[in-house]
Amino acid sequence: MAGIKEVAERAGVSTATASRALSGRGHVSPAARERVLSAAKDLGYVMSYAASSLASGRSRTVGVIVPFINSWFFSELLEGITSALMSEGYDLSLYSFDRQGQRQRVLADYLLRKRLDAVVAASLRLDESELKQLLDVGKPIVEIGGLVPGVPSIHLDEHAVARFATEHLIGLGHRQIAHLGGTAETGPDYFPMSTDRREGFYAALRDAECEISPRWDLNADYTVADGYRKVKTLLAGPGPRPTALFCSSDAMAVGAILAARDLGFTVPGDLSVIGIDGNPIGEAVGLTTIAQFPARQGSQAAEILLEHLAAGERPMAPQSVVVETDFIVRSSTAVPASR
């Protein structure tokens, strides 16, 4: 297998010039560059990343940490990050942990050493010392969907979005509105995702002086199945029923709609349902939702990092990007039936 030495020889230049021509760093005469490039092509030259990385300190690899992969949001996110990274020739190293000392190992070993040029962390909860470590090492990092002081982040305005969704229901005339949020924690490693949404929801309720009932505050694990279960229990139970339901995710909202239908209720006739996400799964049940385009968030995060890496070593400005959302009105929300 040909190395840079063979390429240089064939092109009649030194390995230094070959390296410069190949990497695009430093000046090389057009003629020399041309010869190097074609020599490389002739020989089927492929750079050794290990060697390059050892010598230069750059690895052309970005680490991505997610709480789990199999969820609509995070897999879309990954999709976006992957494509942004690949089109710049960067590698993506994927990490996901939720138990044991894996967290320590990943954060310490992988992030702190030359292995990674940058990190995108989704919902990752960094404590002070971890953050300090990362910043000390000078690794660019961006958070998606979580706030860590001092770290650039991309996220939606959870509070405002939840409030907006709730106000949509209120605007339609609903006063009895239930809340289906995410289960509190994904463990200590990651941010709970729906805390701010819950607050936005209640803020809207309070402003409109709607009744607030703890019986109408549900939590599920973000899946269709659990949303179905929890909402079925609520609707089938005794006591007054809400006329509308706010869900922290579309998947749970779909579960909720199916549960309502199974009990003989109509949506939106007997129950209006709104979700957050823009998960296509909602289409088939006509779910009204607020779309947040996670793939775009992912590629945006990657681009910020890539730009930073291209520009050089100055520390990252802790910018905070609030992503745009679309309000998608379908058929799951309507004015409440008059009683």
Next chain:
Amino acid sequence: MAGIKEVAERAGVSTATASRALSGRGHVSPAARERVLSAAKDLGYVMSYAASSLASGRSRTVGVIVPFINSWFFSELLEGITSALMSEGYDLSLYSFDRQGQRQRVLADYLLRKRLDAVVAASLRLDESELKQLLDVGKPIVEIGGLVPGVPSIHLDEHAVARFATEHLIGLGHRQIAHLGGTAETGPDYFPMSTDRREGFYAALRDAECEISPRWDLNADYTVADGYRKVKTLLAGPGPRPTALFCSSDAMAVGAILAARDLGFTVPGDLSVIGIDGNPIGEAVGLTTIAQFPARQGSQAAEILLEHLAAGERPMAPQSVVVETDFIVRSSTAVPASR
């Protein structure tokens, strides 16, 4: 930042011994090992993977190639691969391509060079020359869900599974059975996923001498939304309706059930529906399905690779593992209504 040299010094041994103690390769006296390990801990030593990789030719990184990330099957797969890899301290490099020369670049640059120790390819269609390259380089590789001659693979017996599902419907008394398969291609890079399932379906139909109608042969893109659309068109259209429907994926089956319900049909009363996957999304609509546990497939693939890497360099035996499935009967299938 401390290197192996400092660690060796502090432990009072040579770097060679330190290296051996740290990596576990070669013999080191318990005493020396102890001293090295504690010196490493004291200094917060973290190995440089670039250097290690350059010197040893091993990168402790496994490449994973998937057609896309955001689908239940592939993200479950990834989940399984990730956890198997992480628990052995391996890194996972994620690739996904569907256009441009990315394919070439990934296959040539990444797989052929020292960057990766092994590869798991999901549904990846390798042509002869690519395969030859990979085998020449001696990189262990396992395919999931696709057959490439000479490459070890993990997959279900698509034909048998589809046949089994179809025979379940036939066994209930159905004779008018429609087929909802996957759209033919994901591009030239990957295997179409449902070809064998389609054949198994028709084999069962032929054996039972059921009628076969091209009008009842649908294709969708594996999503709930598209399944919904296609089935709604079928059921709302003129002409005889099937009494049962076989779907190549649970997501499409869910779409089908929702479409049927929206048209006022009951499932399974007017239409029995069966899927393949074991996607939890089917739970909420009572979908009968054949579960295939992709996460398990992923970790199995990773374990095969890891074992091979641990054992040394002999070429991989092109074993072919057929994964187990579970038949999960819920409420979407029943005997046809007598007409």
Next chain:
DNA sequence: CTGAAAGCGCTAACAT
């Protein structure tokens, strides 16, 4: 703009 040469930090013979 180009070349010579000194490493990057670790591993693996080889020798002891």
Next chain:
DNA sequence: ATGTTAGCGCTTTCAG
């Protein structure tokens, strides 16, 4: 069991 030493293949000063 341990130490010595020669690289792994590339990048990057530093001279020219």
